[in-house]
Amino acid sequence: MSAPYNRVALIGLGLIAGSMALAIRRAGLAGEVTGFARSAETRDVAREIGLCDRICDSLAEVVEGADLVVLCVPVGAMEGVAREIGPHLKPGATVSDVGSVKRAVIEAVGPHLPDAVHFVPAHPLAGTEHSGPRSGFAELFEGRWTLIVPPEGADEDAVQRLETLWQGIGAHTDRMEADHHDLVLAVTSHAPHLIAYTMVGVADDLRRVTDSEVIKYSAAGFRDFTRIAASDPTMWRDVFLNNRDATLEILGRFTEELFALQRAIRTGDGDHLHAYFTRTRAIRRGIIEAGQDTDAPDFGRGKKT
Ligand SMILES: NC(=O)c1ccc[n+]([C@@H]2O[C@H](COP(=O)([O-])OP(=O)(O)OC[C@H]3O[C@@H](n4cnc5c(N)ncnc54)[C@H](O)[C@@H]3O)[C@@H](O)[C@H]2O)c1
Ligand SMILES: O=C(O)C(=O)C[C@]1(C(=O)O)C=C[C@@H](O)C=C1
Numbered sequence: 001m002s003a004p005y006n007r008v009a010l011i012g013l014g015l016i017a018g019s020m021a022l023a024i025r026r027a028g029l030a031g032e033v034t035g036f037a038r039s040a041e042t043r044d045v046a047r048e049i050g051l052c053d054r055i056c057d058s059l060a061e062v063v064e065g066a067d068l069v070v071l072c073v074p075v076g077a078m079e080g081v082a083r084e085i086g087p088h089l090k091p092g093a094t095v096s097d098v099g100s101v102k103r104a105v106i107e108a109v110g111p112h113l114p115d116a117v118h119f120v121p122a123h124p125l126a127g128t129e130h131s132g133p134r135s136g137f138a139e140l141f142e143g144r145w146t147l148i149v150p151p152e153g154a155d156e157d158a159v160q161r162l163e164t165l166w167q168g169i170g171a172h173t174d175r176m177e178a179d180h181h182d183l184v185l186a187v188t189s190h191a192p193h194l195i196a197y198t199m200v201g202v203a204d205d206l207r208r209v210t211d212s213e214v215i216k217y218s219a220a221g222f223r224d225f226t227r228i229a230a231s232d233p234t235m236w237r238d239v240f241l242n243n244r245d246a247t248l249e250i251l252g253r254f255t256e257e258l259f260a261l262q263r264a265i266r267t268g269d270g271d272h273l274h275a276y277f278t279r280t281r282a283i284r285r286g287i288i289e290a291g292q293d294t295d296a297p298d299f300g301r302g303k304k305t
Contacts, residue, residue, distance in 0.1 A: 004161045004168070005094075006031040009066035011059065011081055012073035013037040013046045014232075015127060016098045018136020020070065021052045023169035026138050036062035037133065038073075045133045060088040068165070071097035071109070076238035079108035091116035094158045098124055100185065100235070102149045102178040104242035110151065118158035121149045123181065124171060125189075131232040142170035149178050179246075186246035190239055191254060193228055194247070197236075200229035 008030040010017040021033050035052035036059055037043050047055045056062035063069050063085045071078050078097060089095065095113055099105040102121055113119050126144035128135065146166040150159045163173045176184070203222070218226070240247055264272035 003029050003031060004164045005029070005067040007066045007068075008033045008165075009062045009069045010035045010052065011037075011062060011069065011071050011085075012077070013042050013051060013055075013133045014072065014131050015135040015140075016124065017070070017072035018046075018051055018133055019138065019140035020072070020098075020136075020169065022136055022138035023141060024165070025053070027168050029165055029168045030068075034062050034066065042133050049134065051133060051136070059084045063088050063090075063093075065090055067093055068162070069093060069095045071095070071099070074232075074235050074238045075099045075101050075105055075242045076234075078105050079112070082109040082112035086112040086114060089114060089117050092118075094118040094120055094162060096120050096122050096162055098122060100189065100239050101243040102181045106149070106151055106178055118155045119151060120154055120159050120162045121151070121178070122162060122166065123147045123149065123185075124166070126171075127231075129227050129230040129232075131235070139170070141166070144171055146171040146173050147176045147181055148173055149176055149181055151178075182243050183246045183249075186243055186250045190243055190247045191250045193231065193236060194240065194251065195254070196225040196228040199225050 008024060010021055010033065013021075013035050017035065021035060024030050024033055032053045034054045034056055035043075035046055036056045037046060043055050043057065046052060059081065067090070069085065069089065071081055073081055078099060082095075085095075091114070095109070095117055096119075097105055097109065099121070100123060102123060106119075106121055109121075110119055124141055124144060124146040126140050126146075128140075148159060148163055148166070159175075166173050199222070203218070261273065261276065263269070264276075
């Protein structure tokens with residue numbers, strides 16, 4: 001595949017930028033990958049581990065001559081970065097981002113970009129609970145979805161070039177409208193993270209109260225909660241502050257269902273519990289049978305779990 005961009009600039013050298021840098025360079029998808037991080041310490045680490053072809057000491061320097069600039073900072077930091085890079089962008093360049101929220105990012109970043117630049121937001125649905133320049137790995141996006149969220153009237157060639165890049169580093173791509181993206185992600189990612197944070201907090205409180213082994217003997221499901229609840233606090237604070245309406249809508253529905261289940265337990269309404277769990281089990285089976293969970297151990301074998 002020919003390189004879709006000559007120079008790619010990555011801003012915010014953490015898990016996502018680091019993984020992109022390693023993957024793009026491994027696949028030879030850019031002539032040069034440059035990187036910038038706010039702290040000198042992060043830039044030093046990035047140089048030491050050879051994350052990018054070149055680490056720059058300023059935003060102006062990293063975007064100079066870049067054909068693609070990807071903002072990989074927490075959602076709440078996107079606007080400040082966009083404001084600073086705006087005057088230094090090359091005409092015809094594409095600016096993208098990897099933020100977990102899309103409407104707020106489009107509204108924060110868009111106004112700071114010159115007319116001669118294409119803005120094509122995106123969101124890779126891949127991550128871990130780790131952060132920082134040492135956490136990236138080239139395989140992160142393999143077999144995962146990246147949602148491309150082009151604003152109305154976006155340049156088709158710019159959108160396709162970005163899709164080519166993501167596909168070149170192993171991702172499947174799809175296009176989605178920003179508000180729809182934010183609602184879908186509130187269900188599949190944002191509310192589940194908040195629930196995990198809460199459950200781990202509750203267990204921790206309980207441990208203090210009883211001095212028992214709540215964490216030590218936690219089963220696999222709860223261990224997954226503790227992994228998720230170890231995710232970066234700045235990133236997740238910004239997600240909730242910037243996807244407020246969709247997250248509150250989903251949490252409202254969640255709370256209603258939780259109260260109904262709580263009531264069924266209190267009143268001994270086994271039929272309600274059984275019917276509810278039967279419905280949710282059917283959903284899991286449907287996902288497996290449709291071949292949509294490639295991580296499932298029985299994927300493709302049609303076995304019921
Ligand atoms: N971690 C995930 O699972 C995941 C998945 C998909 C998308 N995202 C999104 O990707 C973005 C980056 O997340 P990450 O997991 O790579 O985070 P990270 O914490 O690993 O990296 C973010 C980097 O941005 C830097 N930074 C913060 N503010 C900055 C600023 N004002 N200027 C320059 N650099 C700044 C931080 O120092 C850090 O190096 C976020 O918007 C997040 O919502 C994260
Ligand atoms: O695997 C994880 O650790 C993640 O939480 C990744 C995850 C997710 O919720 O699936 C987290 C945030 C993103 O914006 C995209 C992916």
